[in-house]
Amino acid sequence: MSAEANIRTLTIDEVDVSARADQTILEAAREHNIEIPTLCHLEGLSEVGACRLCLVQVKGARRLLPACVTRVEEGMEVTTHSPRIDRYRTMVLELFFAERNHVCSVCVANGNCELQTLALRLGMTHVEMPYQYPQLPVDASHPRFTVDHNRCVLCTRCVRVCGEIEGANTWGVMGRGAQSLVITDLKEPWGESETCTSCGKCVQVCPTGALFEKSRAGMRAQKHPEFLPYLRIMREGEQQ
Amino acid sequence: MNAEELQQLAAEARDERPQFDYEVNVCMGTGCLSQHSDRVKNALEKEAEISGRKCHVRRTGCMGLCAAGPMVLVEPAETRYGHVHEGDAQEIVASLGGDPVARLDPQLRGYFEGQKHVVLENSGHIDPEKIEEYIARDGYEALVKAVTEMSPGQVIEQIMKSGLRGRGGGGYPTGLKWDTVAKVKGAQKYVICNGDEGDPGAFMDRSVLESDPQRVIEGMAIAAYAIGAAKGYIYVRAEYPLAVQRLTVALQQARRRGLLGSGICETTFNFDIDIRLGAGAFVCGEETALIASIEGKRGTPRPRPPYPAVSGLWGAPTLINNVETFANVAPILRHGGEWFSSMGTARSKGTKVFALTGKIQRTGLVEVPMGMTLRQIIFGIGGGVPDGRKFKAVQTGGPSGGCLPEEHLDLSISYDALISAGSMMGSGGMIVMDDTSCMVSVARFFMEFCMTESCGKCVPCRAGTVQMYELLTRITKGVATHRDLDRLTDLCEVVGATSLCGLGQTAPNPVLSTLRYFRHEYLAHIDEKRCPAGVCEIGTGHPADSAEVTVAGEVHV
Structure with missing residues (x-):
């Protein structure tokens, strides 16, 4: 196949863009500085399409499509913002806030939280839905890190980074529905996990204060997930 | 096994029948078994022996009218008895050849008139654990014909012509799905039968698997031939132990007869089926979650596309259909696609099995041609609402469906009509509610x-x-x-x-x-x-x- 055949042209928010055929709408949009909100997506990890914040309207499609997993197609007409989509996103964010105990003022990630940033950016000033106030455990058994399920959004970035990049597969998900929890090994305390290498990648990719390094809060708790694409490229280079 | 051997086997099985003057079929489905139909069968066998009459007492699957369980069907008189107890055995055997036992004949005919049995044609008539009885009723004729006389393309053409649509709820055209998987290139392809029936009040798939498991196996084998697969999985809920047991027996028998395995019908076609048990998650009825579950992963759905037809089980092209969909395949090939499409409405062909439950006189399974009205099913076949109460609504489609009120009773049942009324076909649950339901x-x-x-x-x-x-x-x-x-x-x-x-x-x-x-x-x-x-x-x-x-x-x- 010639190089030209691999290029697709489409419009995103009425801007003409071109992208490789294997790129997603999200990648194409970000390359052209068109912002689509995301939470479970992280460059360097596989996509799960779970947070539903990147839903966009594609002309001719029956439903809204997640931009993170939808490949570009020739002549596609994508709308990333409309009153309807924006309203859905705000409500989805509210659902996130209301389902667990997201109280920014007392959170270690205050100021460094992707959920908080999204709320600010999408103009979600308050939560109309009743908070669920679930009673969830905090596991501080690991010498360096803590998991606080009250702040977890179940994006599974920790599960994916541990399996895909570190290769330890320490993290997993148990339970279903609102009872889902991320767990280490077979729900052993994190500090007693035999597979955890204490690499801390899960902490760096966690979008909220659910996973954090002990004795670091506020400005000192900045996370650095930007190492992932670099690691991935280096690993793939080694394999070739 | 080739065509001649199959015909010979069918003839042998049919020849056995004239040895008996009468056949007494006892339902041994989950519903009737819970009312001790096994004891009824034992009592009937004993009485038949004592009486010395040429009478064959047979275990069968579901006869449909679960509300009247245990059910007994006497052939050739076609007399149906409901609520049969062990103590009734002697009277039933004594009445053979004469008038039916009036005391036990609770006017059941109304339930069966107006039904059209395609999927359930053998249910209640054959022993589900005897492949010979299935073969005697033209079983596996369609598979042998497909493999020896037809090309995969011709098989798909017949399914396309039939207008069959997915019976699991979505109503996607089956022929189109088969055609897509057939066209996708792949060294390994899979056929999956979705038996993770989970809608509250629905038990169609369970009954089909318990009553006529060979029919589903034959449908899967034909599908495998059409799309070029060599391996199949039946995903059944672990809550259906009897269905699992009968499927296991059926698979063994089909393998022994050479209808599964390698070199089916002395051709190069190989196909075998494994059973996978669902661990009780409703979401595993969703195809991508079901596939993840078979792979041994957490049963959660993933975004589509890619559809399983392109990337399914272990990334290979996968055909996934519901139990009832596969159960329709063999009759379509036997009688031709036109025969099937002559039943039903313009866009919904054939028949559909419904599980009638709730506030209704006759709870049970019904199979009716598409296009029948809700009123005909609920008041005609089902006998209406009991205790003189007023009909309020009927819920179709399980948790994905909706409740339709009285003014929709004259709605002709089809995929599209139900959706436009705000409900859906779903897998076929039909829960009737009266004025005591909020x-x-x-x-x-x-x-x-x-x-x-x-x-x-x-x-x-x-x-x-x-x-x-x-x-x-x-x-x-x-x-x-x-x-x-x-x-x-x-x-x-x-x-x-x-x-x-x-x-x-x-x-x-x-x-x-x-x-x-x-x-x-x-x-x-x-x-x-x-x-x-x-x-x-x-x-x-x-x-x-x-x-x-x-x-x-x-x-x-």
């Missing part, structure tokens, strides 16, 4: 089901169903406001539009359909603090009743 409580029941069965992967379904359930609870408690109703409507829209898989996308349907047809009941709860059906225990207006739930305040972050 529609808000019904909506709340289904929402609770969706909430507890949500896999938790995407947030609208995981958290949205919880919020909707709480709002519905507030309404049933009589403490809701109009603002709550608006919020419920908003949530229905968001959860339906943004959820990842069908479970979340259709979870609002029971609420939306009851809001559409029974809005006055919601308003009665909210404005008058009254439950019209008298089901909800609405508080006495005591301040303590409402205090805990009225603080749906706004939390600043």
Whole structure:
């Protein structure tokens, strides 16, 4: 196949863009500085399409499509913002806030939280839905890190980074529905996990204060997930 | 086995029948077994032996009318008895050849007239654990014909012509699905049978698997031939132990007869089937979650595309159909696609099995041609609402469907008509409700089901169903406001539009359909603090009743 055949042209928010055929709408949009909100997506990890914040309207499609997993197609007409989509996103964010105990003022990630940033950016000033106030455990058994399920959004970035990049597969998900929890090994305390290498990648990719390094809060708790694409490229280079 | 051997086997099995003057079939499906039909069968066998008459007592699968279990069918007189006990055995055997036992004949004919049995043609007539009896009734003729006389393309053409659509609920054209998988290139392809029937009140697939498992196996083998697969899986709920046991026996027998395995019908076609047990998650009926479950992963759906037809089980092209869909395949090939498409409506062909339950005289399985009206099924076949109560609504499509009121009783059943009325075909559950049912409580029941069965992967379904359930609870408690109703409507829209898989996308349907047809009941709860059906225990207006739930305040972050 010639190089030209691999290029697709489409419009995103009425801007003409071109992208490789294997790129997603999200990648194409970000390359052209068109912002689509995301939470479970992280460059360097596989996509799960779970947070539903990147839903966009594609002309001719029956439903809204997640931009993170939808490949570009020739002549596609994508709308990333409309009153309807924006309203859905705000409500989805509210659902996130209301389902667990997201109280920014007392959170270690205050100021460094992707959920908080999204709320600010999408103009979600308050939560109309009743908070669920679930009673969830905090596991501080690991010498360096803590998991606080009250702040977890179940994006599974920790599960994916541990399996895909570190290769330890320490993290997993148990339970279903609102009872889902991320767990280490077979729900052993994190500090007693035999597979955890204490690499801390899960902490760096966690979008909220659910996973954090002990004795670091506020400005000192900045996370650095930007190492992932670099690691991935280096690993793939080694394999070739 | 080749065509001649199959015919010989069928002839042998048929020759056995004239040795008996009478056949007494006893239903040994889950429903009748729970009423001790096994004891009835033993008693009948004993009496037949004592009487010395040429009478064959046979174990069969479901005869349909589960409400009258245990059921007994006497051939060739075609007399059906209901509520049979061990003590009735002697009278039944004595009456053979004469008048039926009047005491035991509770006018069951009305239930069976008007039905058209294609999927259930053998149910209640053959022993599900004897492949010979299936073969005697033209079983495996279609597979042998397909493999020896037809090309895969010709098989698909017949399925396309038949107009068969997926019986699991979605109604996707089966022929088109087969054609897609056949065209995708892949060294290894798979056929999966979805037997993870989980809708409350639905038991069609269980009955088919218990009564006629060979039919499903034959349908899968034909599909495998058509798309070029060598391996199949039947995914059955572990809650169906009898279906699993009969399937296991059926698979062994099919292998022994050379109808599964390598070199089927002395051709190069190989195909075998394994059983996989579901561990009790409703969401595993969703095809991508089911595939993940077979792979040994957590049963959660993933975004489509890629569809399983392109990338399914272990990344290979995969055909996945429902039990009832596969059960329709063999008759279509035997009689031709035109025969099948001559039944039903313009866009919904053939017959459909429904599980009639709820407030209805005759609970059980019915198979009717598409296009029959709800009234004919509920009042004609089902005998209407018992105890002189008034019909209120019928719920179709399980937790993804909706409730249809009396004015829709004359709706002809088809995929499209049900969807435009705000419900859906679903897998075929049909729950009838009378005036003692509160529609808000019904909506709340289904929402609770969706909430507890949500896999938790995407947030609208995981958290949205919880919020909707709480709002519905507030309404049933009589403490809701109009603002709550608006919020419920908003949530229905968001959860339906943004959820990842069908479970979340259709979870609002029971609420939306009851809001559409029974809005006055919601308003009665909210404005008058009254439950019209008298089901909800609405508080006495005591301040303590409402205090805990009225603080749906706004939390600043």
